Amino acid sequence: MDVSEAKDAIHSLLGRVSPRALPKVIQWMRTSSEIEELTTSNSDILLHNIADSLRNHLPLEAMVLSEDLAIENIQRLQKPTLHVDAFLYNDDTIDSLCEEGKMSRNYCMSCGSTKTAPLDFLSHSFSILELKFLFHNVIPDLSGKTLLDVGSRLGAVLYAGYVYSSASKLEGVEINAEFCNLQEKIINKYNFSDRIQVHHSDICSQKSLLQQADVVVLNNVFEYFLKKEEQIKAWIFIYENLRKKGCLVVTVPSLQESFNKLQVNLQLSQWAEEVEVDTDIFLGPDTDQEALSDIHLYRVL
Ligand SMILES: C[S@@+](CC[C@H](N)C(=O)[O-])C[C@H]1O[C@@H](n2cnc3c(N)ncnc32)[C@H](O)[C@@H]1O
Known part of the structure; x- marks a missing residue:
């Protein structure tokens, strides 16, 4: 079924739902994790496993000492920037690392104060x-x-x-x-x-x-x-x-x-x-x- 056939089928299905039930069905389609799960495949899971394996071989910043020029170039950027590899770390893993105190989304603007600003994130890989x-x-x-x-x-x-x-x-x-x-x-x-x-x-x-x-x-x-x-x-x-x-x-x-x-x-x-x-x-x-x-x-x- 292509996109336009799928749209037609959904239209026709929703047309048969009672007017009282329709808002609940649409809300379920917009927010349910059951719908989100349809977008996850075995291939996605395999790639997440590979990312797990790679994380075990790399430091948190996922850069190696031999790439000194790249490390220097990141340090020279105007705004404080952290390399967070998007293939290895998605938003959920970053949140967990922040909760564990291993990573931060912010930097301190004047040491010792609570005045913080968001760090820029840069990734050397596609997510x-x-x-x-x-x-x-x-x-x-x-x-x-x-x-x-x-x-x-x-x-x-x-x-x-x-x-x-x-x-x-x-x-x-x-x-x-x-x-x-x-x-x-x-x-x-x-x-x-x-x-x-x-x-x-x-x-x-x-x-x-x-x-x-x-x-x-x-x-x-x-x-x-x-x-x-x-x-x-x-x-x-x-x-x-x-x-x-x-x-x-x-x-x-x-x-x-x-x-x-x-x-x-x-x-x-x-x-x-x-x-x-x-x-x-x-x-x-x-x-x-x-x-x-x-x-x-x-x-x-
Ligand atoms: C930003 S990463 C791209 C990673 C990967 N292609 C991806 O999309 O996830 C760029 C990589 O290119 C490598 N690189 C830079 N110059 C290169 C060159 N002249 N020949 C081969 N690789 C090079 C770097 O060492 C670095 O690992």
Whole structure:
């Protein structure tokens, strides 16, 4: 049943409910956890289990000492900012950690006082809800296709691609060896090696992966991790080698925003066209519409 058939069926069903009962039925549809549970699948549960396993291998801040530049860049931000990995921690887990005193949503503005202000949170991974949105609502059917995640980090995009899509190959390229080892552990533990492969490498030495992929994901990939000149070099390399006609490119933030920040003059309109993403969707009670609208989709011309 597609969306319009489902709407027709619900209309016709509600049309048969007595006028006295109708407000109660609508209230139940809007607030009941039974309806919310319909949005949870076994695949979601598997991803939550993977997040559990990963949390056991990482410190709370989910960053490693070898990414000193990224740590420094976060510390240099104007507003006090905490890295909270959205794949590992959803709102409920953050609330529990705050209650246990292990995490805080606020910082003290003048030490010793009760004057506090909210911390900014930054995530280096997509959340499980964003990943579900990506594979169910942004990227079309991936049967027989190859997806490449540039900067695969914890492997969140790859595991989600495994459980939510029929992609025949899910490739990750990650420059940080510690994160590659962690991804290998998960791939072996969950038997994902028939479709997932991770390369410990700089994307700038992986021309053929870029040239062959059908879908390429670039989630905040370079900004915190590379110096400005290296970021420019990496974007030029991607621009020159991601040329397969029809290839889909998923980015956060938009390509325009990344290019403008770096003042790099690449002819976007001659390379790719933006495809509209419909974010008017309910994925669960934690759906963050703003985060969904940061996701941009392009088709290579
Ligand atoms: C923000 S994380 C993206 C995580 C993941 N793709 C996701 O969406 O959940 C960016 C990752 O890109 C990696 N990275 C940065 N520059 C890279 C490069 N030139 N080649 C490969 N990986 C790179 C970083 O080490 C970091 O782990």
